[in-house]
Structure formats: structure tokens, C-alpha cells
Amino acid sequence: MTLSATQRLEIIREKTRPTVNDYIPAIFNHFTELHGDRLYGDDAAILSGIATIDGTPVTVIAQVKGRNLEENKKSNFSMPHPEGYRKALRLAKQAEKFHRPVICLVDTPGAFCGVEAEKRGQGEAIAKNIAEFMTLKTPVISVVLGEGGSGGALALAVCDELAMLENALYSVISPRGFASILWKDPAREKEAAELMKITAENLVEFGVCDKIIAEPVGGAHNDPSATAENISDYLIEAIGRLTKIDIDTLLENRYQKFRKIGMFTEE
Amino acid sequence: MLEDLFKTVKDRFNAEKSETEKVKAPEIPKDLLFKCPRCQSVIFMDEFEKRRKTCPSCNYHARLSWKERLEITADKDSFEPFDEKMNSLNPIGFPEYEKKIKSLQEANDINDAIATGVCTIRGYKTVIGIMDSNFMMASMGSVVGEKITRAFEYATENKLPVILFTASGGARMQEGIVSLMQMAKTSGAVKRHSDAGGLYITVMTDPTTGGVTASFASLGDIILAEPKVLIGFAGRRVIQDTIKQKLPDDFQSAEFLLQSGFVDAIVERKGMRKALSNILRLHNYKKQSDSWQHG
Ligand SMILES: [Zn+2]
Numbered sequence: 001m002t003l004s005a006t007q008r009l010e011i012i013r014e015k016t017r018p019t020v021n022d023y024i025p026a027i028f029n030h031f032t033e034l035h036g037d038r039l040y041g042d043d044a045a046i047l048s049g050i051a052t053i054d055g056t057p058v059t060v061i062a063q064v065k066g067r068n069l070e071e072n073k074k075s076n077f078s079m080p081h082p083e084g085y086r087k088a089l090r091l092a093k094q095a096e097k098f099h100r101p102v103i104c105l106v107d108t109p110g111a112f113c114g115v116e117a118e119k120r121g122q123g124e125a126i127a128k129n130i131a132e133f134m135t136l137k138t139p140v141i142s143v144v145l146g147e148g149g150s151g152g153a154l155a156l157a158v159c160d161e162l163a164m165l166e167n168a169l170y171s172v173i174s175p176r177g178f179a180s181i182l183w184k185d186p187a188r189e190k191e192a193a194e195l196m197k198i199t200a201e202n203l204v205e206f207g208v209c210d211k212i213i214a215e216p217v218g219g220a221h222n223d224p225s226a227t228a229e230n231i232s233d234y235l236i237e238a239i240g241r242l243t244k245i246d247i248d249t250l251l252e253n254r255y256q257k258f259r260k261i262g263m264f265t266e267e
Numbered sequence: 268m269l270e271d272l273f274k275t276v277k278d279r280f281n282a283e284k285s286e287t288e289k290v291k292a293p294e295i296p297k298d299l300l301f302k303c304p305r306c307q308s309v310i311f312m313d314e315f316e317k318r319r320k321t322c323p324s325c326n327y328h329a330r331l332s333w334k335e336r337l338e339i340t341a342d343k344d345s346f347e348p349f350d351e352k353m354n355s356l357n358p359i360g361f362p363e364y365e366k367k368i369k370s371l372q373e374a375n376d377i378n379d380a381i382a383t384g385v386c387t388i389r390g391y392k393t394v395i396g397i398m399d400s401n402f403m404m405a406s407m408g409s410v411v412g413e414k415i416t417r418a419f420e421y422a423t424e425n426k427l428p429v430i431l432f433t434a435s436g437g438a439r440m441q442e443g444i445v446s447l448m449q450m451a452k453t454s455g456a457v458k459r460h461s462d463a464g465g466l467y468i469t470v471m472t473d474p475t476t477g478g479v480t481a482s483f484a485s486l487g488d489i490i491l492a493e494p495k496v497l498i499g500f501a502g503r504r505v506i507q508d509t510i511k512q513k514l515p516d517d518f519q520s521a522e523f524l525l526q527s528g529f530v531d532a533i534v535e536r537k538g539m540r541k542a543l544s545n546i547l548r549l550h551n552y553k554k555q556s557d558s559w560q561h562g
Contacts, residue, residue, distance in 0.1 A: 111481075113501030113509055118519060121529050123480030123500035130451055131458040131486055150438075151450060151481040151500075158451050172438050172447040172478075182440060196443050197359045206358070208444055255455050259416065261448040262409035263356035 026228035043084030059095035062105035079112035082125035111152030133158035139242035164200035328493035341386035342559035359443035379410035389544035404436035412449025419456035437477020450482035492521035
């Protein structure tokens with residue numbers, strides 16, 4: 001049975017939905033966290049480091065949803081500041097140097113909106129990630145785990161393949177924001193969620209999502225380890241496949257993946 | 268001073284009316300005056316136009332239509348447009364979207380929120396893009412994304428520089444995820460142009476925000492901005508609601524960005540052609556002709 005966007009929205013808001021803190025130990029081995037952007041600071045909204053999966057070293061860059069208020073305060077509810085995106089880029093460049101595939105785990109309502117974020121160039125940080133990931137000479141795989149919110153998600157989602165957990169949503173703005181801006185009525189959130197076409201199935205149709213990873217019935221929280229196994233199986237398969245493609249072809253395919261998205265006519 | 272101004276307006280206004288329809292209240296017709304959104308001062312529209320739509324009190328550089336911008340930027344008759352017949356489809360089936368686009372196309376004499384093409388500036392040939400905030404706040408959807416991408420691809424192929432006058436409310440939400448993907452698509456084309464050694468100059472104009480700031484607008488080799496314009500990622504109201512305190516007036520202004528290190532220089536409208544042609548010259552682009560005309 002296909003669930004509606006609203007039903008999926010409820011599932012991903014489930015308090016016990018697994019986060020990267022659950023998935024990373026279940027999917028990877030030897031995870032070694034690396035901190036800081038070497039420019040300003042260390043952003044706890046992004047957890048990053050090197051690990052192995054099926055014996056292959058990879059760089060992992062993950063957005064951290066907290067499992068409780070305390071964790072969320074620490075990770076700023078998974079809303080990165082510019083230094084978070086710059087840390088991600090530093091680690092991505094490091095991965096390129098050492099020929100490690102990059103795995104991005106996306107789970108954010110969006111980039112943080114605040115005075116300090118503006119002062120330190122939130123727009124520039126996201127823009128640079130998008131441009132640099134486009135030509136990063138190593139395979140990049142992004143998996144949307146829950147919420148993929150706008151530019152804040154895209155900064156970790158310029159990739160060779162984008163996978164989404166079955167109930168994950170990925171959108172240009174939150175349904176609430178959409179309703180509030182276009183209809184001046186945030187209460188029409190559910191209507192917006194249905195209209196916006198933000199489920200994994202919708203995004204496959206738009207050519208944005210390449211793979212839907214199954215969740216247990218009712219959602220990932222019903223069986224986190226089974227969900228982790230599904231993610232792991234997909235990653236192992238995708239890494240094996242993408243590392244076999246020569247780098248020029250890989251980058252051309254990555255460029256074309258985004259190049260072809262757009263809906264218009266020409267007389 | 269303000270009172271004098273209103274009196275003069277009233278006199279002018281009355282002079283245009285016949286004796287029989289005397290105006291009782293000092294009603295000021297809006298199209299006779301410009302009220303500056305930055306400093307609230309008021310000037311006559313014809314003076315404002317003469318100053319190329321800049322505020323005499325605070326030097327705010329107001330928004331221009333794509334035609335006005337082209338006219339003050341490009342050499343006379345040098346502009347050759349690209350992709351004028353591209354029409355947006357309706358990716359998520361947003362109610363009345365096509366209708367809205369159609370009426371804006373008619374009102375603004377353009378197919379979407381950006382004009383692209385080639386032109387010369389003081390004899391230097393360049394690819395140019397001008398966003399027009401009259402068209403759905405110059406938000407970026409499929410057509411804006413495709414036109415920018417093609418402009419960069421053309422420039423890469425023909426070894427030309429690119430100058431973009433940015434202005435935007437951000438991604439065009441009415442196109443859903445497709446609009447978000449335009450950020451990746453345009454940035455990819457910018458990156459390829461850059462890797463091929465091409466020069467890209469961004470001129471940030473009022474307002475440059477959201478997904479446009481978070482993509483191609485922030486990727487210029489050289490980023491210029493007009494005085495007092497709004498530049499930022501998040502909306503002012505969103506930030507204000509988050510921090511629950513009033514923001515300083517100059518927050519997210521061109522001057523604020525200059526100070527934070529995200530803009531190379533602030534350039535006034537009257538000196539823009541000179542500044543741009545100078546930068547082109549400094550990058551060894553050759554003049555096409557010495558006989559250019561302007562205005
Ligand atoms: Zn003013």
C-alpha cells in the first residue's frame with residue numbers, strides 16, 4: 001500500500017525514528033570521527049569521518065538529528081551553520097585525494113537561518129559545496145534518511161546516486177513553509193505536503209531519486225537494524241558498481257543527472 | 268524640506284487638472300514620486316529616473332527591469348538574446364501556474380525571470396544574464412535554470428566571460444523539487460566554465476537571496492554589488508522570528524557582505540560599465556571594436 005506524503009511526514013517525525021547515531025555503528029566499521037572546518041570551528045550538526053564498509057574505506061558525512069532534546073541542542077536540530085558545510089567539503093576533498101568514496105547521510109530541516117550563519121556566508125558555503133561536489137573525482141552517494149530540507153540538504157546531495165529511505169521526504173521548502181509563503185497559511189501544511197510531490201516515489205519520477213530503500217512496515221523505528229541492513233546492502237552494491245566506472249564517465253554522468261532536470265517547452 | 272516637496276507635487280498635480288475638478292485633499296499620486304525603501308525619503312519620479320533609479324539621500328540602488336539594466340549596461344544594439352521562446356511547464360501542477368506565467372510574460376516582455384544573451388560592454392564581448400524581479404520576484408524555476416546553464420555552456424564553448432546581474436527571491440517553490448535542482452544544474456555549468464578558465468563576474472542587485480545566493484550568485488570569480496542592496500540566504504523575517512530580536516538596519520546589505528568578506532567591491536550604477544570593462548581588460552579579453560556606442 002502506498003502511503004501519502006502526510007502519512008510519511010508523520011512517520012519521519014516519529015520520536016524513535018533512527019538517526020545517524022544509530023545507523024553509523026550499524027552500517028560501518030572502524031568509524032573515526034574527524035572534526036572541524038580548519039577555518040572557523042566545528043559544527044556538531046554534521047558528523048563526519050572515515051570508516052570501512054565491507055572492508056572498503058569510505059568518508060562518511062552525516063547530518064545529525066538528535067534523539068532527544070539534549071542531543072538536539074548539541075546538534076542544533078540538524079541545521080548546519082556554514083562551518084558545517086565547510087567541514088563537509090574539507091572531508092570530501094580529503095576523500096578525493098585518497099580515492100575514497102563519499103557517503104552523505106542527509107537528514108535536515110534545512111541550513112540554519114541566523115545572524116551568525118549569514119555573517120559567515122551560509123549562501124556561499126552551500127553554493128561552494130554544490131559546485132565542488134559536482135566535480136569531485138571520487139564516487140559520491142547520498143542517502144536521505146528522513147527530512148531532506150532545501151539547499152541545506154542539497155549541499156550534501158550533489159552525487160552520482162541519490163537514494164531515499166522509503167518514507168523520507170525531500171523538498172525545496174518544508175510543507176509548512178510552502179503553505180505559509182504561498183498561501184499565507186501555515187495551517188495548510190498537509191495540503192501542501194500532498195501538492196508538492198516530495199515522496200521518494202515522486203522524486204524517482206522527477207529523476208532526482210535513483211533508488212528507494214525499503215523500511216519495515218510502519219517505518220524504520222519498528223526495526224532499526226533491519227533498516228540499517230537495507231541501507232548497508234544498497235551502499236555495498238552501489239560502491240562496487242560506481243568504483244568500476246572511470247572517473248571521466250562518472251563525472252559526465254553526474255553532471256548530466258542534474259543537467260537534464262527541468263520542465264519546459266521550446267516552440 | 269519634505270513639506271516643500273509635497274507642496275510642489277500638489278502644485279504640479281493640480282496644474283494637470285482642469286479648473287472644474289479641483290482637488291480638495293493633498294492626494295499624492297504614487298507614480299509621481301519614489302519613496303526609498305531604505306531611508307524613506309521621497310523624491311520626484313523624473314529626478315529618480317534621471318539618477319538611474321538611485322536614492323539621493325542614502326544611495327540605495329533600486330530595482331531595474333531587464334530592459335532598463337540592459338540599456339545602461341550594454342553597448343547600443345549589441346545585445347543578441349538567447350532562448351527567448353522557452354516556456355515553463357508546471358512540474359507539480361501548481362494551481363494557475365501557467366496562467367500566472369503567461370500574464371507576467373505579457374507584462375514584462377520576456378519569457379521568464381532572466382534575459383540571457385551576448386553583448387559588448389565598451390567593446391568587450393561577453394555573455395550576459397539579467398534577472399528581473401518584476402517576474403515572480405525573479406525566482407528560479409526550470410526556465411531560469413536552463414537559460415543560465417545554456418549561457419554558461421555557450422560561454423565555455425566560445426571562450427567568453429559571463430556577467431550575471433543577480434536578483435531573486437530564491438528557488439521557485441511553485442515548481443517544487445525541480446526548482447531546487449536548478450541550483451545544482453546552474454552551479455555545475457558555472458564550475459565547468461570556471462575549470463575551463465572562464466571569467467565569471469556576479470553583480471548582486473536588489474534583492475539577491477535564498478537559493479540563488481546559495482548557488483550561482485555566490486560562485487563568481489569576482490563578486491560586485493550595488494550600494495545598499497539586500498543580499499542574504501535566509502529571509503530577514505525568518506531570522507527575526509528565530510532569534511526573537513530586532514536586526515540592525517544594515518543587516519544583509521551589500522555593505523554588510525563587504526565587511527564579512529563575501530563581496531569584492533561595491534560599485535555604483537553610474538560606474539558599472541567602466542568597472543566591468545576594466546575587469547574584462549584585466550583578464551586579457553580582447554576588445555571587439557573601438558567604435559561602440561552607448562545610450
Ligand atoms: Zn534612500
